[in-house]
Amino acid sequence: MASSAETQKPFPQPAAGYTQSFWRTELDVLDSHRSTPELPKETDILIIGGGYAGASAAYHLFPEDQQGTTPNVVLLEARELCSGATGRNGGHLRPDLYSMTSTYTERYGIEAAVEVVRFEISHMKKIEEFVRKEKIDCDLTFTRSYDIYLDADHLAAAKGFYDFLVGQGLDFIDDIKYLSQEDAEGTAKVRGAKGGFSFSAGHLWPYKLIAGLIRIAVSRGLNLQTKTMVTEIGQARTPEGLWPVTTDRGIINARKIILATNAFTSALAPEYSKAIVPCKGLCTHIEAAPGAPYQQLPETYAIRRGPGAFIYQISRKDGSIIVGGAQYTYKDAHEQWHNNPDDGTLIKNVENYFDGYMQRTFFGWENSQATVKHKWTGVMGYSADSLPHIGDIPGKPGQFIAAGFNGHGMPVIFLCGKAIAQMARQSMPFEETGLPKLFETSAARLDPVYNDTLG
Ligand SMILES: Cc1cc2nc3c(=O)[nH]c(=O)nc-3n(C[C@H](O)[C@H](O)[C@H](O)COP(=O)(O)OP(=O)(O)OC[C@H]3O[C@@H](n4cnc5c(N)ncnc54)[C@H](O)[C@@H]3O)c2cc1C
Structure with missing residues (x-):
């Protein structure tokens, strides 16, 4: 038995x-x-x-x-x-307007891909209506999101697909603004940025x-x-x-x-x-030292180092930051994250990555003395x-x-x-x-x- x-x-x-x-x-x-x-x-x-x-x-x-x-x-x-x-x-409420849309267009055609984009945009409205109607206190905030590219070839490929969408005359495309290198470094404050995009997004306390x-x-x-x-x-x-x-x-x-x-x-x-495969990810909560100077970042971010290598980020009203991702640091160590349902432990290769992250990444955070206050893992259901x-x-x-x-x-x-x-x-x-x-x-x-x- x-x-x-x-x-x-x-x-x-x-x-x-x-x-x-x-x-x-x-x-x-x-x-x-x-x-x-x-x-x-x-x-x-x-x-x-x-x-x-x-x-x-x-x-x-x-x-x-x-x-x-x-x-x-x-x-x-x-x-x-x-x-x-x-x-x-990460608390990020960010419709995908053109990133996976490129993959879905290749696989299933533009009509099916655009149906997903329109659905995600309509979803933002529905959440807003629901939260207002039921008066849910969940810090729901709407803002712009910066999608910043650190690699010029990667940016060029994304811009190529964006231009293709513009050529299709799609209704939602007006919301996406292309950012020059000057905008991405000067306005979005990201060091080493080559350019990017911005569009409407939000964040909340999930x-x-x-x-x-x-x-x-x-x-x-x-x-x-x-x-x-x-x-x-x-x-x-x-x-x-x-x-x-x-x-x-x-x-x-x-x-x-x-x-x-x-x-x-x-x-x-x-x-x-x-x-559907269980895959771990790591996220952190970062705060500047009390009284130390730092640049407010009211927009949300995805910062892309290259294909498949990105970091997502939101700012809370109190100025603290929720930031995570950086899968590229552990992607090849499959046992640390892939087919792994354990959110009881951190991910070894990335667990210290976010120490000093804000100081290295953003103009205006050099003297912030920002430190990681919480770090945790969660298990996503990655679909094939x-x-x-x-x-x-x-x-x-x-x-x-x-x-x-x-x-x-x-x-x-x-x-x-x-x-x-x-x-x-x-x-x-x-x-x-x-x-x-x-x-x-x-x-x-x-x-x-x-x-x-x-x-
Ligand atoms: C680190 C991290 C960062 C992320 N950042 C973002 C982000 O910023 N924006 C975004 O859009 N998405 C993000 N995601 C993804 C997002 O969190 C998920 O897509 C979403 O939360 C999935 O919701 P769910 O209800 O399907 O799953 P879950 O929230 O995982 O809920 C499933 C529940 O089922 C329960 N359960 C499972 N098996 C059993 C069982 N046998 N018996 C009883 N209960 C069971 C589990 O305990 C769990 O509570 C992130 C995920 C992680 C892990």
């Missing part, structure tokens, strides 16, 4: 301990909440995962103008609320957004169960048509399941093991084709997925959560959700043609 250690699936479920993220320094009252002391035995809809995707699905399953019978909805989160990638990210969504859902009837790890979803439904779901607190039977497990999806749905997987899980009626958001979930998840809620609650077909066609999960995408996960 197998021992319990052998029957458990240790990989790639969320690690038990984790590094301390800045965003989790102010915890919500619901952080370790359980709506009922016991796990319900049965539910209409079960959401697995308490990050942005699970929270958005939960919020949208309980619309303000609910019609018909309200379903029973339970959300299971293995650790505390928003303790995965969403609680450990944990507070998720807590806001969950508070509303709980107030409308969501049963939230934190610190409850799902270890298995049964392979067949019960005679009553329910999926048996095993957790470390017993079994719950669910008519429908939404997998919002992102990086950790393949532990519960092994068919996604090639399509860089696109999220949304929709019906192939061959599993009543099971849905919203996962595989890469390092780019903030400008897409709110509406993906809405779509998956509509599919689960109202049996809405994917085509009617308004999501880009490329986001739909499918059997073909489970055996991927591309492997973007290695960068």
Whole structure:
């Protein structure tokens, strides 16, 4: 007989301990909440995962103008609320207007690629409306984002694609401004910049957004169960048509399941093991010394050293900086980050990289005495084709997925959560959700043609 250690699936479920993220320094009252002391035995809809995707699905399953019978909805989160990638990210809300668009255009054609861009732009509006309407205190700030290139050839390639988009006469292109070397060094203040672009973007406190969504859902009837790890979803439904779901607190039977497990999806749905791979990233919080002079940087940044080598950055209202990335420093050391779900440890090759980063990178920070106050890792769900997987899980009626958001979930998840809620609650077909066609999960995408996960 197998021992319990052998029957458990240790990989790639969320690690038990984790590094301390800045965003989790102010915890919500619901952080370790359980709506009922016991796990319900049965539910209409079960959401697995308490990050942005699970929270958005939960919020949208309980619309303000609910019609018909309200379903029973339970959300299971293995650790505390928003303790995965969403609680450990860069807080950058930045639509991708031309970067991956180039890859998608090559692979799928300009129409499909532009559908993704338009979706991300529309998403910014929706988030703004939601945050204002529900009065969520999450530091949502809209500004410009600088995309700065340090390598002239890389910049020339990006400018070539930008010129191609301009030639297409696309409506969103007017928002993108090309920056000369003088602008990139003088206005954006980046040392050694060769040029770049700027466009509209934003930033926020991701944990507070998720807590806001969950508070509303709980107030409308969501049963939230934190610190409850799902270890298995049964392979067949019960005679009553329910999926048996095993957790470390017993079994719950669910008519429908939404997998919002992102990086950790393949532990519960092994068919996604090639399509969504857990990949670690590192992020930091940096502050200038009290009273020391430093240049305010109200815009957000991506600073690119070359293809695939970039650093993302936002400034908070208090002048402190959230900055992370620099994957190029550890990209070749696969064991440190690739297919690695452990956010309990830092990434060796990059863990000291951000010491002195602001002083080396920006004019006006030379005397700031800026130091790293927090550094942490998080696990992203890198998808093989860089696109999220949304929709019906192939061959599993009543099971849905919203996962595989890469390092780019903030400008897409709110509406993906809405779509998956509509599919689960109202049996809405994917085509009617308004999501880009490329986001739909499918059997073909489970055996991927591309492997973007290695960068
Ligand atoms: C360091 C870092 C920086 C990033 N920066 C940005 C950024 O600036 N902008 C941006 O757009 N994106 C960024 N991202 C990506 C972004 O954070 C993700 O795309 C997004 O948060 C994914 O949300 P999610 O809800 O799908 O996943 P998560 O937030 O990871 O939520 C999944 C949840 O499922 C739970 N779970 C998994 N398995 C189980 C199980 N078996 N049982 C119960 N619960 C389970 C996990 O514990 C987790 O809480 C970054 C990510 C990282 C790690």
